[in-house]
Amino acid sequence: MKMLGYYWGISGVLLILLSAIVRLSVRVFEMYSSPLSVLQWLLLVIFALYMAYAEGYKGFHLNFAPRVISRAQIFLVENNLNNFIYIVFAPLLCMGYIYSTKKRKVVSFLLTSAIIILVLLVRLLPQPWRGIIDAGVVLGLCLGTTSIVYFWFKSIQKGWVSPVPADFPDKEIPNKNVEAV
DSSP: HHHHHHHHHHHHHHHHHHHHHHHHHHHHHHHSSSOOOHHHHHHHHHHHHHIIIIIIIIIIIIHHHHHHHHHHHHHHHOOOOSHHHHTTTTHHHHTTSSSSSSSHHHHHHHHHHHHHHHHHHTTTTTTTTTHHHHHHHHHHHHHHHHHHHHHHHHSSSOOOOSSOOOSSSSSSOOOOOOOOO
């Protein structure tokens, strides 16, 4: 059961991100149905670079991705979380929605709420503007997905310690080196 929670937690987060990448990519390809002006190409490049840095690097690589892996490791070191409910909801646990500090839950829910509001607002934009924004988001999500896989492989190495806290509620579970999975 330990391994199931661990693998399902990380894989579930990756599936959520990949689903968003696929759905948004459709809008990006629709953007190319008509030619872009020089200004639109310039904004596309600038926004994509910004999202690669802000979302992909700062948001995912420096924070979210190592935290997902660190939180998934709890299934390998704590026996009290190896029950049906935690295993079913392992992706939510890895993202910090459940079994986390109050601050982590608030940050996770506020960030998700802000993303939902932005998604609803971007849907109101006509093409190519919607596609330009979606292209940047897709790039950031791709980098984020890659970061999760990167930290997943790094975590298998002996001595890996997450650079960010896991934010568990009762106590901080030490980032014990978990033997290769």
